[in-house]
Amino acid sequence: MSGDALAVEAVSHRFGARTALDAVSFAVPRGAFVALLGPNGAGKTTLFSVVTRLYASQAGRVVLLGHDLGREPSQALARLGVVFQARTLDTDLTVRQNLLYHAALHGIPRKAALARIAPLLDRIGLAERRDDKIRTLSGGQSRRVEIARALIHSPDLLLLDEPTVGLDLESRADIVAIVRALVREEGLSVLWATHIFDEIEAEDRVVVLHRGRIVARGVAGALSEPSGSLETAFRQMTAERRPDGPRRDDPRRVA
Known part of the structure; x- marks a missing residue:
């Protein structure tokens, strides 16, 4: 994954006895729009805090544009732009x-x-x-x-944590359009965290995070099959699971 804009490799994070992230691994290819989809409390904001070094990584590795965040934090963060969920x-x-x-x-x-x-x-x-x-x-x-x-x-990589929360439909559409234009026209790499399904297009890469674990990943259109919609598929993916991982009859489970 060294050629990717962002590589998250087996990242785990705990708050006392609670596991917020459990061996999370995925990549954002250069020049791609990747949606990090998960409900509130899934671990999206914790993951962003680790990637931006607000939290020290307790386990695993983060590589930003070829720079290991643990060994080369200044070089890694210099090429990163962030829009946090909280207004600042x-x-x-x-x-x-x-x-x-x-x-x-x-x-x-x-x-x-x-x-x-x-x-x-x-x-x-x-x-x-x-x-x-x-x-x-x-x-x-x-x-x-x-x-x-x-x-x-x-920056070459932009992270956005629930950037449209609390906005009306028109404002949400404007924000999504601006960011997608940056990807399309300037080759910006984007990780877009959301729980809003209509912000995701069929050709987008999607990483589904639930209770601190990645339960599915792939192209949105493919993940939507055979249920017919990403929302329905998401509800199936995040249904109650076995303690050791996804249901064995779930064809979208992560190997």
Whole structure:
């Protein structure tokens, strides 16, 4: 998996007696959109915290764009952009001030940062709001600014943890469209964590996480068969299982 944008290899994490991640392994190919699908509490946010080094890895290995996160954290994280589930913009600053501040944290000079901010705001459709305070924006607009912020240092891999939670249907569609355009037009690699089925297209690669374990992976269209829909298949995959793994009669079980 060394040629992938992200390789997660047998990663486990515990909080006391509770196992949040149990030997999780999967990859995000370069230039691909991969959906990490799981219900609330499945372990998606814990996994993101390990990949972004907010939590130290207790077991396993994470490789970001060829750099081992444990041995080369600075090189690995320098090429990573993240949109966390929690909103983290400074609402008292303008759109441009938020982006400039984040650029400064990455060591980007002001002149270079301004040159990057203009096309990013054009891409997310907020060029005319650059001098407006974040508190005046809608939830969907604020989310778009967070995506622009995550791209300010030109990362090769973008992680998004439930980026559309709490947004209306139109705002959700806008966010999905922006990210998919980045994959299609700029070759960005994306790991998109969600529990919303209509954000996933038939040709997307999908990793299904349930109770800290990967219970299925593959192309969404194939995983949907023979049930006819990804949602139905997902409910079958995450039904009560044997303690030692997936039901033996489940054709989508992970070997």
